[in-house]
Amino acid sequence: MNEFALRWFAPAKLNLFLHVLGRRDDGYHQLQTLFQLLDEGDTLQFEPLSSGELQLEVRSNTTGQRLPLENNLILQAARLLRTHAGVPALGARISVDKRIPMGGGLGGGSSDAATTLIALNRYWQLNLGQTDLKALGLQLGADVPLFIDGRSAWGEGVGEQLQAVTLPPRWYLVVTPDCAVSTAEIFSHENLTRNSPAIKMADFLAGGSRNDCEPVTCELYPEVARALAWLTQFGLARMTGTGASVFASFAAENTAKAALSQLPARWQGFVARGLNSLEPGRYPT
Secondary structure, eight states: OOGGGOOEEEEEEEEEEEEEEEEOTTSOEEEEEEEEEEEEEEEEEEEEETTOOEEEEEEEETTOOOOOOTTOHHHHHHHHHHHHHTOTTOEEEEEEEEOSOTTSSSOHHHHHHHHHHHHHHHHTTOOOOHHHHHHHHHHHOTTHHHHHHTBOEEEEETTTEEEEOOOOOOEEEEEEOSOOOOHHHHHTOTTSOOOOOOOOHHHHHTTOOOBTTHHHHHHHOHHHHHHHHHHGGGSOEEEOTTSSOEEEEESSHHHHHHHHTTOOTTSEEEEEEEESBOTTOSSOO
16 A cells, blocks of 8 residues: 555544642643543644745635635645755645544644644654654644643643543434534633632543633633533533534534534534544554
8 A cells, every 4th residue: 555645544532621729820721621532633644845845735625614724724734844954955745634623623634733743753754752742733733732742631831741541332423503613712811710629530431510601601602602502502612612512522423423414504523433542543545
């Protein structure tokens, strides 16, 4: 098989909870969260180019949104890796099948960036270790190290301090209203809770958690509040990240798909299975 024909999987993620513990001196926030990887995501293909060009093509975009190419995190990741390697002649043609909604808190940009670092490290034969790739990824975004690890994890710090976890099997109905939430806007808002106490996994399992960003996002983006209200008919509904996507969990796939069949037409939705690890699923067929 042609190695360059491999389709690299870039999974979506959910924040099963998100607590803001405080604001650091550098302006970033101290967080606690539980990251759940999903078996839904983007797929990318890479072809090294000797010309030094970095080309990005969006072959299909099922969300219907246009992907801004020039400042896209995929290209930023490729440039960062090339600069770190000190070989400006390294190039690549990158194709992406974009399935993760943008501005939803599902980690699509970070996941694509992590996948780009991993794939081009291999194709460019740079032989960087996982620690180096995670350090580079953190320069691109706090969630990028999660996707380089490729494991569901308990996250602290700005989200980059990760401890792999094994979560029980669940199916998730993910709903994305027609709005793109600005993460910076939510974290800079005066009404954001910034003093939540730290918790343990046992507290989460006992139901002692929430998403601290949810009230602010719902205030600024009423459609997110409406999506949450609709989902509550099926059980506990929660927002992921700073939104706009919201989700509910189910024990069985057919139950989740039955709920999806009732989704109002104005919203996007999908059903996905939770993953504890990407391996051996980094290269889907």
